[in-house]
Amino acid sequence: MKRQEEPEVQRGAVDVRQLPTTVFGxxxxxxxxxxxxxxxxxxxxxxxxxxxxxxxxxxxxxxPQHTLRPxxxxxxxxxxxxxxxxxxxxxxxRAARRLDAGAVKRWLVVATVLSFAFLFLRWxxxxxxxxxxxxxAYGSIAWLTVGLHATLLVANAGxxxxxxxxxxxxxxxxxxxxxxxxxxVYWHFMTGIWAPLYAVVYLGPYLI
Amino acid sequence: MSAAVSPSEVxxxxxxxxxxxxxxxxxxxPGFWGWLTTVDHKRVGKRYIVTAFxxxxxxxxxxxxxxxxxxxxxxxxxxxxxxxxxxxxxGSTMMFLFAVPIMMAMGIYFVPLMIGARxxxxxxxxxxxxxxxxxxxxxxxxxxxxxxxxDTGWFSYVPLAGPDYSPGKRVDLWAQTVTxxxxxxxxxxVELIVTIFKHRAPGMTLNRMPLFVWAxxxxxFMVLFAMPWVATASLFLASDRLIGTHFFxxxxxxxxxxxxxxxxxxxxPEVYIIFVPSLGMISQIVATxxxxxxxxxxxxVLANIAQGFMAFxxxxxxxxxxxxxxxxxxxxxxxxxxxxxxxGVQIFCWIATIWxxxxxxxxxxxxxxxxFVIFVIGGLSGVMVASVPFDTQxxxxxxxxxxxxxxxxxxxxxLFGAFYYWFPKITGRLLSERMGRWQVALFFTGVNVAFFPMxxxxxxxxxxxxxxxxxxxxxxxxxxxxTVGAVTxxxxxALFLVNVVRSLRNGELAPxxxxxxxxxxxxxxxxxxxxxxxxxxxxxxxxxxxxxxEARPSVTGLRTDSREALVTTLVDALPDSRFHHPDPTxxxxxxxxxxxxxxxxxxxxxxxxxxxxxxxxxxxxxWAWPTKKEHAKQVKQEAEVLP
Numbered sequence: 001m002k003r004q005e006e007p008e009v010q011r012g013a014v015d016v017r018q019l020p021t022t023v024f025g026x027x028x029x030x031x032x033x034x035x036x037x038x039x040x041x042x043x044x045x046x047x048x049x050x051x052x053x054x055x056x057x058x059x060x061x062x063x064p065q066h067t068l069r070p071x072x073x074x075x076x077x078x079x080x081x082x083x084x085x086x087x088x089x090x091x092x093x094r095a096a097r098r099l100d101a102g103a104v105k106r107w108l109v110v111a112t113v114l115s116f117a118f119l120f121l122r123w124x125x126x127x128x129x130x131x132x133x134x135x136x137a138y139g140s141i142a143w144l145t146v147g148l149h150a151t152l153l154v155a156n157a158g159x160x161x162x163x164x165x166x167x168x169x170x171x172x173x174x175x176x177x178x179x180x181x182x183x184x185v186y187w188h189f190m191t192g193i194w195a196p197l198y199a200v201v202y203l204g205p206y207l208i
Numbered sequence: 209m210s211a212a213v214s215p216s217e218v219x220x221x222x223x224x225x226x227x228x229x230x231x232x233x234x235x236x237x238p239g240f241w242g243w244l245t246t247v248d249h250k251r252v253g254k255r256y257i258v259t260a261f262x263x264x265x266x267x268x269x270x271x272x273x274x275x276x277x278x279x280x281x282x283x284x285x286x287x288x289x290x291x292x293x294x295x296x297x298x299g300s301t302m303m304f305l306f307a308v309p310i311m312m313a314m315g316i317y318f319v320p321l322m323i324g325a326r327x328x329x330x331x332x333x334x335x336x337x338x339x340x341x342x343x344x345x346x347x348x349x350x351x352x353x354x355x356x357x358x359d360t361g362w363f364s365y366v367p368l369a370g371p372d373y374s375p376g377k378r379v380d381l382w383a384q385t386v387t388x389x390x391x392x393x394x395x396x397x398v399e400l401i402v403t404i405f406k407h408r409a410p411g412m413t414l415n416r417m418p419l420f421v422w423a424x425x426x427x428x429f430m431v432l433f434a435m436p437w438v439a440t441a442s443l444f445l446a447s448d449r450l451i452g453t454h455f456f457x458x459x460x461x462x463x464x465x466x467x468x469x470x471x472x473x474x475x476x477p478e479v480y481i482i483f484v485p486s487l488g489m490i491s492q493i494v495a496t497x498x499x500x501x502x503x504x505x506x507x508x509v510l511a512n513i514a515q516g517f518m519a520f521x522x523x524x525x526x527x528x529x530x531x532x533x534x535x536x537x538x539x540x541x542x543x544x545x546x547x548x549x550x551x552g553v554q555i556f557c558w559i560a561t562i563w564x565x566x567x568x569x570x571x572x573x574x575x576x577x578x579x580f581v582i583f584v585i586g587g588l589s590g591v592m593v594a595s596v597p598f599d600t601q602x603x604x605x606x607x608x609x610x611x612x613x614x615x616x617x618x619x620x621x622x623l624f625g626a627f628y629y630w631f632p633k634i635t636g637r638l639l640s641e642r643m644g645r646w647q648v649a650l651f652f653t654g655v656n657v658a659f660f661p662m663x664x665x666x667x668x669x670x671x672x673x674x675x676x677x678x679x680x681x682x683x684x685x686x687x688x689x690x691t692v693g694a695v696t697x698x699x700x701x702a703l704f705l706v707n708v709v710r711s712l713r714n715g716e717l718a719p720x721x722x723x724x725x726x727x728x729x730x731x732x733x734x735x736x737x738x739x740x741x742x743x744x745x746x747x748x749x750x751x752x753x754x755x756x757x758e759a760r761p762s763v764t765g766l767r768t769d770s771r772e773a774l775v776t777t778l779v780d781a782l783p784d785s786r787f788h789h790p791d792p793t794x795x796x797x798x799x800x801x802x803x804x805x806x807x808x809x810x811x812x813x814x815x816x817x818x819x820x821x822x823x824x825x826x827x828x829x830x831w832a833w834p835t836k837k838e839h840a841k842q843v844k845q846e847a848e849v850l851p
Contacts, residue, residue: 013763036398058458143453173842
């Protein structure tokens with residue numbers, strides 16, 4: 001026997017046997033889990049920015065004297081790449097929603113390549129700060145803000161690498177398509193939140 | 209008759225078969241391996257509760273040492289260095305290792321049962337959270353027993369806790385313990401939110417949810433937005449100490465006050481994170497022991513939510529003695545006084561419930577009555593210290609120690625009440641009522657004798673965190689009284705332990721519902737089976753059991769040969785999809801070990817991050833990769849979806 005048999009009296013029973021097992025977006029518990037982690041990570045990055053402004057008012061100039069401003073070339077390129085990467089991720093999510101596993105597999109490869117490209121770009125972002133973390137508090141908070149976001153990128157690259165491998169293996173099931181949609185939502189958060197962080201860390205020092 | 213919800217109601221052959229299959233599908237491996245790999249929220253919740261209670265005992269021993277040292281002037285029991293470690297361990301243990309974990313743990317155990325679910329939303333993550341917490345707590349005590357106990361207070365202010373004034377590894381151990389416990393609390397918060405949002409029994413709309421579940425939900429949201437502050441602060445502190453950053457170093461543009469802001473932005477909500485679940489426990493206990501629904505359900509929920517929001521607008525009242533602008537201080541005085549309003553609303557709702565009901569003076573209810581007195585005293589001294597001129601007079605004095613203990617022990621009263629209330633559900637045996645009454649009396653007396661004199665000591669100028677004082681100060685007699693109170697509390701807790709041990713051995717056997725409660729945990733056996741309910745219940749009114757009609761509807765059609773759960777909609781709890789829960793696995797344990805390796809290595813070298821990171825990647829990959837068996841089950845489940 002696979003399912004519970006009908007109770008003897010049907011009155012008031014709620015039969016759920018026809019409900020689907022693969023659902024997307026807010027119908028999926030995993031989507032809510034992803035949202036929870038978005039809230040945690042968003043709060044953490046907000047704290048980094050709040051601390052950035054708190055420390056800013058401690059010095060007459062920002063960055064402090066004898067400290068170079070950040071270079072803008074690489075960070076601007078990486079911002080553009082991060083934001084544009086949402087286009088293929090959108091295709092990935094759409095393919096997952098229409099249960100097209102073949103297309104999901106292809107877009108996952110693209111996403112994984114992109115997520116590893118982010119790591120190279122992030123290294124350039126850090127070098128472009130033109131200050132060490134132990135030079136002064138400005139350097140500390142700039143490194144920490146960019147570094148915290150980098151940990152999301154690293155985790156994301158790891159996740160997509162494993163995910164891509166899983167989709168190319170025999171252990172994939174339909175349920176994983178829902179996971180792909182959740183991963184794409186996280187991708188939107190991760191790349192979108194970089195825009196204000198970029199503005200604060202890289203453009204902020206040019207404002208005064 | 210309809211399909212059975214509790215295994216004890218099973219009479220038909222169909223139900224019997226369902227029960228047996230469920231028992232097989234949801235069982236753990238036998239022995240130690242099963243203990244290590246379980247993902248059952250009840251087993252994980254139980255070990256969370258037991259572990260947190262052991263930390264409560266350890267923190268209590270720290271407290272006893274403090275009180276013995278201060279019992280008379282110029283006492284030589286503890287030297288200044290040992291005393292600094294002991295009071296830091298006491299505060300850190302009680303806040304990080306006992307209070308928050310145990311309140312979340314009660315949620316882990318009871319929320320799924322109270323909402324009619326078979327397990328939490330992410331059972332493996334749940335198990336991982338516990339192991340990370342255990343590693344963090346053990347780390348702190350290993351440090352303490354090897355003379356590396358933190359010694360800068362539970363809030364570890366810089367510059368004292370910075371690299372210049374606290375060389376060595378003591379503060380680093382503290383910072384990493386905080387990180388461990390925050391990871392675990394955050395995970396549990398996400399877990400509870402999603403469980404409550406998506407796994408409620410059909411019919412349990414949001415406005416029918418038990419008040420304890422509401423309290424846990426609000427607490428989980430507070431954790432989500434409060435814990436990252438202390439996690440980030442401890443990251444700043446650890447990196448100042450390890451890799452030479454300057455977050456808190458004024459010479460290089462850093463700021464010591466930044467620490468206080470970050471810490472208290474977490475630290476104040478923390479008080480409510482401890483307190484709000486205990487309010488939920490009170491609501492359940494008051495309802496059960498007065499035999500009526502709590503008066504003002506909506507008002508209580510709204511008051512709880514208001515507390516959740518307001519708790520984030522109070523943090524600066526911990527910093528009135530610093531250079532906060534006057535306007536800022538006035539704002540925080542106003543908000544600090546304002547939070548008395550939602551607290552008052554709840555107290556009046558409970559009083560109205562008791563007034564209109566028929567109170568049964570059983571031990572859980574007696575603890576709630578004790579809470580009313582303790583909490584009102586703590587609340588009143590709270591309104592006093594909300595005023596800047598008064599606060600600057602008593603800041604860092606024993607008056608504050610008295611206030612915070614009244615408030616926090618105010619939360620421990622309902623917790624003990626909840627232990628008595630739910631012990632039969634967890635263990636299948638009732639605690640002794642007679643010993644319980646003695647415990648309430650001793651605890652209530654002890655708390656008042658220990659902490660009430662501290663108000664006067666503070667007003668008389670006795671500062672916190674001094675390891676001794678001179679006889680000429682005249683503080684000796686009241687300190688001795690306080691120590692007698694502490695000993696009384698210790699006796700009360702010892703009595704509780706005796707009661708637990710005796711009841712486990714030969715306590716009275718508990719039926720499904722020993723108190724005549726209204727919530728769904730009483731609709732299954734004591735203790736509940738791993739699958740919780742034979743058929744998931746369907747809720748027909750705000751009182752899940754009291755408003756149950758004769759039809760006693762339940763859910764049919766869920767698989768019994770695998771771990772299938774029901775997903776319902778967020779607001780109305782309409783059945784929406786089926787969800788496959790994972791089987792027991794070692795992966796959470798291994799991932800927690802990898803996490804532990806990273807953070808412990810980071811105390812000594814920044815290379816801990818990349819090296820531990822690789823280890824973590826390996827364990828997480830194993831976690832994400834379905835086993836052959838799981839894969840087969842999932843394929844089978846998906847193949848059966850009807851078009």
